[in-house]
Amino acid sequence: MTGSDRATTPPGTGGAGTTPAAAGVTTAVVVGAGLAGLTAATGLAARGVDVTVLEARERVGGRTHGLPVAPGHQVDAGAAYLGERHTELLALVKDLGLDTTPTTMLGAGRFLLGREDTTRDGRFPPLNAVALGDLFEQLDVLTAAVRLDAPWLTPDAARLDTLTAAAWADRQLTHPDARLFFPLFLGEMMAADPADVSVLHMAFYLRSGGGIRYLNAFEGGAQQDRIAGGAHQVCERLAGRLGARVRLGEAVHAVHQDEDGVTVHSTGGAYRAKVAVIALPPLPADAVQYRPAPPVRRAGERTARGCAVKATLVYPEPLWRAHGLSGWSVNAEGPLLSTVDDSPADGGVGVLTGFITGNEARRFGALGPREQRTAVVEQAARVFPMLPPPTGLHITDWVNERYSQGCYAALRGPGDWLRYGPTLTAPHRRVHWAGTETSTEYFGLMEGAVRSGHRVVAEVLARG
Numbered sequence: 001m002t003g004s005d006r007a008t009t010p011p012g013t014g015g016a017g018t019t020p021a022a023a024g025v026t027t028a029v030v031v032g033a034g035l036a037g038l039t040a041a042t043g044l045a046a047r048g049v050d051v052t053v054l055e056a057r058e059r060v061g062g063r064t065h066g067l068p069v070a071p072g073h074q075v076d077a078g079a080a081y082l083g084e085r086h087t088e089l090l091a092l093v094k095d096l097g098l099d100t101t102p103t104t105m106l107g108a109g110r111f112l113l114g115r116e117d118t119t120r121d122g123r124f125p126p127l128n129a130v131a132l133g134d135l136f137e138q139l140d141v142l143t144a145a146v147r148l149d150a151p152w153l154t155p156d157a158a159r160l161d162t163l164t165a166a167a168w169a170d171r172q173l174t175h176p177d178a179r180l181f182f183p184l185f186l187g188e189m190m191a192a193d194p195a196d197v198s199v200l201h202m203a204f205y206l207r208s209g210g211g212i213r214y215l216n217a218f219e220g221g222a223q224q225d226r227i228a229g230g231a232h233q234v235c236e237r238l239a240g241r242l243g244a245r246v247r248l249g250e251a252v253h254a255v256h257q258d259e260d261g262v263t264v265h266s267t268g269g270a271y272r273a274k275v276a277v278i279a280l281p282p283l284p285a286d287a288v289q290y291r292p293a294p295p296v297r298r299a300g301e302r303t304a305r306g307c308a309v310k311a312t313l314v315y316p317e318p319l320w321r322a323h324g325l326s327g328w329s330v331n332a333e334g335p336l337l338s339t340v341d342d343s344p345a346d347g348g349v350g351v352l353t354g355f356i357t358g359n360e361a362r363r364f365g366a367l368g369p370r371e372q373r374t375a376v377v378e379q380a381a382r383v384f385p386m387l388p389p390p391t392g393l394h395i396t397d398w399v400n401e402r403y404s405q406g407c408y409a410a411l412r413g414p415g416d417w418l419r420y421g422p423t424l425t426a427p428h429r430r431v432h433w434a435g436t437e438t439s440t441e442y443f444g445l446m447e448g449a450v451r452s453g454h455r456v457v458a459e460v461l462a463r464g
């Protein structure tokens with residue numbers, strides 16, 4: 001066995017501060033160095049638990065990832081936006097000495113929705129307002145009925161969990177504008193194709209994130225701010241505090257338990273501890289072999305990968321602003337279904353982020369690199385004909401990332417919530433579960449990941 005010493009005699013916690021460990025839990029292995037795993041590890045270390053964090057990639061951060069676009073400038077290739085209700089994340093940001101910066105949304109948006117191209121103020125597409133109002137009203141009714149603490153106990157859960165959002169839309173949406181907008185909306189909100197998610201999951205996701213209007217809004221909503229310099233810094237700074245406890249390039253493939261402890265097997269060796277915290281998305285978590293096997297798995301055949309690819313278009317400066325444009329666009333045809341101005345606050349470089357979501361992300365992922373770049377650049381020229389071609393283009397395909405298997409979050413398909421919901425957070429003996437997909441509050445978001453990390457710390461310490 002290798003690595004057990006590291007798991008039982010870690011170095012100091014740096015800024016974390018320590019108090020004596022709970023009687024029964026002296027050592028823990030945390031699998032995954034995303035926001036959830038690092039929050040959990042920091043919390044456990046602060047209470048005197050000897051922690052080792054095993055991370056498969058050669059970097060920390062998971063679904064947060066900084067992309068260098070110009071000297072001194074990184075932008076978010078992964079998660080980016082947060083709002084005032086994301087209190088646990090904001091507390092962490094402050095504690096780590098980071099700042100937030102407002103998302104820029106000044107000027108007119110561009111809308112290419114299969115009719116005449118339109119340029120107009122705001123984010124709302126020039127579609128039939130009554131039809132869209134009716135769509136949101138129907139979604140509001142579904143959302144309000146969901147039991148956030150236990151979605152599987154929602155009234156009529158069995159039916160809502162069986163029905164896909166696509167089948168629901170087919171029945172409920174009669175106006176062509178509502179039918180056009182619905183998949184774009186679901187793509188933007190959840191990176192989901194309507195055929196991939198149950199109605200229960202759609203309604204749960206929208207409620208968990210604070211409701212449709214909060215989730216969808218920039219000012220006063222979930223997309224109000226970004227973390228200045230990139231969201232990945234949260235994980236980098238947490239990992240900095242944990243120091244040598246965080247071990248990169250160690251993919252975990254098996255977790256074995258016995259009466260006395262747990263042995264976590266990774267590409268780097270075997271680590272022995274009293275408990276393990278699995279802080280992975282459900283699909284990668286299910287790829288690990290557990291002995292004994294948990295009574296219920298983390299994901300099923302209908303659990304789909306969230307479908308989002310980010311295209312980062314770089315310009316010498318935010319050139320669209322001089323044309324009275326915000327950089328926001330909504331497009332009926334891909335690959336870029338929407339774009340947003342993600343330029344750093346000082347405007348020293350211009351960055352448009354293009355979102356390729358839902359089924360479009362699958363189509364795009366099947367193209368070769370050259371075809372992908374051509375498709376993005378040609379579409380940027382159609383949406384923003386007044387701009388020169390970008391000077392840089394970066395494509396981040398999260399759907400095909402082995403250690404994420406999709407984003408923003410896993411998509412719960414038909415049958416999933418009723419089957420996997422009741423054991424979402426239930427420890428499997430010495431194995432505890434974290435990750436944004438285990439949080440019923442702000443599921444799928446950075447906030448959900450941080451909250452799951454805090455929850456699991458309390459759970460481990462409560463073992464006594």
Ligand SMILES: Cc1cc2nc3c(=O)[nH]c(=O)nc-3n(C[C@H](O)[C@H](O)[C@H](O)COP(=O)(O)OP(=O)(O)OC[C@H]3O[C@@H](n4cnc5c(N)ncnc54)[C@H](O)[C@@H]3O)c2cc1C
Pocket residue numbers: 031032033034035036037054055056057060061062063064077078079080081082250251252253279280281284285288308309310398403404406407408409434435436437444445446447448449
């Ligand atoms: C393109 C994109 C846009 C997003 N936009 C937003 C947004 O604007 N706002 C927001 O709040 N959220 C957003 N999200 C979602 C947000 O990134 C996630 O909710 C959050 O980062 C999840 O954190 P986590 O710790 O639960 O999981 P992860 O970040 O996925 O961490 C899991 C870690 O486990 C590692 N791992 C996987 N398998 C193994 C293994 N076998 N052994 C060891 N390690 C393993 C992974 O490499 C990873 O580091 C977005 C995500 C993406 C990708």
